[in-house]
Structure formats: structure tokens, C-alpha cells
Amino acid sequence: MTEGQDLATYDVVVVGGGAAGLSGALTLGRARRSVLVVDASEPRNAPASGVHGFLTRDGTNPSELLEAGRAEARRYDARVIEGRVAWAAAVEGGFTVDLEDGRRVGARRLLVTTGLVDELPDVPGLRERWGRDVLHCPYCHGWEVRDLPIGVLALNSWAAHQALLFRQWSADVTLLLHTASRPTDEEAEKLAARGIAVVEGEVASLEIVEDHLAGVRMGGGEVVALRALAIMPRVVTRTEMFKGLSLETTGHPSGLGEHVETDATGLTEVPGVWVAGNVADLAETVVGAAAAGVRAGAAINADLIAEDTERAVIAYRARRETRNAGRC
Numbered sequence: 001m002t003e004g005q006d007l008a009t010y011d012v013v014v015v016g017g018g019a020a021g022l023s024g025a026l027t028l029g030r031a032r033r034s035v036l037v038v039d040a041s042e043p044r045n046a047p048a049s050g051v052h053g054f055l056t057r058d059g060t061n062p063s064e065l066l067e068a069g070r071a072e073a074r075r076y077d078a079r080v081i082e083g084r085v086a087w088a089a090a091v092e093g094g095f096t097v098d099l100e101d102g103r104r105v106g107a108r109r110l111l112v113t114t115g116l117v118d119e120l121p122d123v124p125g126l127r128e129r130w131g132r133d134v135l136h137c138p139y140c141h142g143w144e145v146r147d148l149p150i151g152v153l154a155l156n157s158w159a160a161h162q163a164l165l166f167r168q169w170s171a172d173v174t175l176l177l178h179t180a181s182r183p184t185d186e187e188a189e190k191l192a193a194r195g196i197a198v199v200e201g202e203v204a205s206l207e208i209v210e211d212h213l214a215g216v217r218m219g220g221g222e223v224v225a226l227r228a229l230a231i232m233p234r235v236v237t238r239t240e241m242f243k244g245l246s247l248e249t250t251g252h253p254s255g256l257g258e259h260v261e262t263d264a265t266g267l268t269e270v271p272g273v274w275v276a277g278n279v280a281d282l283a284e285t286v287v288g289a290a291a292a293g294v295r296a297g298a299a300i301n302a303d304l305i306a307e308d309t310e311r312a313v314i315a316y317r318a319r320r321e322t323r324n325a326g327r328c
Contacts, residue, residue, distance in 0.1 A: 047131025
């Protein structure tokens with residue numbers, strides 16, 4: 001790290017300190033790179049009681065996993081600070097990153113791992129239960145609600161698919177059409193074959209009894225008894241602070257939101273900017289995001305090595321020419 005009056009410049013600034021960002025910082029720190037992680041402490045999975053499908057860490061509380069990750073990254077001299085990036089701009093030799101509190105840092109490369117925000121439907125009681133008994137991913141939460149009555153709140157064309165997925169974990173699954181279109185004939189046949197009930201009409205609110213989901217109240221007043229509710233909301237990337245870099249998002253093939261397109265290492269169309277985790281892949285799990293962070297970190301280090309080597313060659317040639325000139 002080089003220090004100036006107003007600017008500290010790092011090899012890499014990582015924006016976002018979740019599994020992807022911290023894994024990238026860990027990889028870069030072990031490569032003896034100067035690394036700064038800027039984290040707003042707003043992880044998407046904060047409401048969940050545990051992270052699942054992460055080998056050796058299954059069931060770990062998300063906050064505990066992040067604390068362990070920060071400690072490991074700091075072990076290799078990565079700096080982790082709490083803050084929110086307001087703006088980033090390209091400058092000669094890299095980037096400047098402005099934080100909302102007025103701090104400014106420099107970076108030779110950027111790794112963006114800011115994740116997603118879920119656009120939850122405006123159903124009374126739903127937001128408060130999000131990550132508890134209102135769920136989205138059967139691989140993350142299915143085991144915890146196995147054999148319970150599960151409802152699937154239809155928000156888009158993926159609802160029938162989601163209902164069929166959750167049928168693997170429970171024989172009692174109900175598809176609540178809410179404001180979505182009715183299933184196609186093919187979907188309806190599949191749902192019927194798997195014993196999945198379909199309920200028409202809008203869901204008015206969630207029924208909570210003793211801090212547990214007991215069901216949903218329909219617009220007509222009737223209650224459908226449930227113990228878990230699955231939804232597949234649209235998601236929004238947290239990339240607005242990078243508009244100055246022309247870091248563009250495109251519609252994801254699933255139709256569930258937008259993402260940043262990258263190559264296999266996470267490199268974007270903006271030179272020097274990598275992304276990892278859910279910013280690139282809407283369906284990425286925690287362990288997958290961590291792996292993507294490692295790949296991006298290794299790619300960034302290789303890119304910096306190429307740049308360092310090019311500079312060294314230029315300096316070497318200059319020294320050689322100077323020595324040769326001195327012999328004449």
C-alpha cells in the first residue's frame with residue numbers, strides 16, 4: 001500500500017464483504033497483494049439461521065461465517081472496513097473509490113461482490129418472516145421444512161417449477177396462484193400427478209401464531225393452513241455505485257432480475273473490474289460464491305503479475321540501454 005496525503009492505493013479494493021468478497025480477499029492476501037475490503041454489513045442471508053450446503057460449515061450462522069472469514073482474510077494482511085461505496089471512477093493506473101463518509105481510496109483493480117436485493121411482494125407479514133419460514137431456495141431451506149405443509153406463492157412463471165421442486169421435501173405442497181397466471185395445461189398435469197393442490201385468488205396476509213407461520217389468509221377470508229411459504233422474488237443487483245465505470249447489467253435468462261455478464265474468471269467488459277457471487281449468477285449459493293471469489297482473486301493476481309512484469313521489462317531495458325550507452 002502506498003500512502004499519500006488524501007489517498008491510500010491498494011492493489012485491489014473489494015467492494016462487498018460476503019463469501020465471494022472475503023474469499024477473493026483471502027486469495028489475494030495469500031498472494032501478498034495489498035487488499036482493502038469495503039463492506040456495508042448488509043448480507044442478503046442475514047435473516048437466515050444457518051448457511052447450508054457448505055461442506056464443513058453446514059448450519060453455521062451467516063454472521064459467524066462472515067466473522068470467521070474476516071479473521072482469515074486479516075491473517076494475510078487484508079484490511080476489512082465497514083463502509084458504503086458511493087462512487088468509483090477510472091483514473092490513470094486504476095481506479096478511485098469514494099465512500100459515503102468522504103473517505104477515498106485508490107485501487108489498481110476492483111472486485112465487485114455486492115450481491116443482490118430481493119424485491120419481496122407487498123403481502124402483510126411476509127417481510128417479517130423472510131429467511132425464517134418464508135423461503136426461496138429448497139436446497140438452502142428444504143430440509144428444515146421437510147414433511148411440513150408448504151405453500152408456494154406464485155409471483156412469476158417459475159411458480160409451478162418451484163412447487164415441483166419443493167414436492168421433493170414434502171408431500172403436502174400447495175401452489176397459491178396469487179396474482180400470477182394459471183399454470184399451462186402441461187404444468188397443471190404435472191402438478192396434479194404429483195398431488196400438488198392449486199389455489200386461485202390473491203393472498204391477503206400471513207397468519208402468524210406464537211411466532212410461527214400458521215397459514216395464509218386469502219382475499220375471500222378463508223385460511224390455507226401452512227407451516228412454510230416459498231417464493232421466488234425478482235432480484236436487483238447492487239451496482240448503482242459503479243455507473244461511473246459503465247458497469248452494465250443485463251437481463252438474466254431466468255427473467256428473475258439482472259446480472260453482470262463476465263468471462264469464466266469474473267472479468268467484466270470494464271478493464272480491471274471483476275465481479276463474483278450473485279452479482280454475476282443470481283442462483284449462486286454461498287459455497288459457490290466463495291469459489292467464484294477464489295477464481296476471481298487468482299485471475300486478478302495473474303493480471304497484476306502481467307502488468308508488474310511488463311513494467312519490470314521496460315525498466316530492465318532502460319537500464320540495459322543506459323549501461324550500453326556508458327560503454328561507448
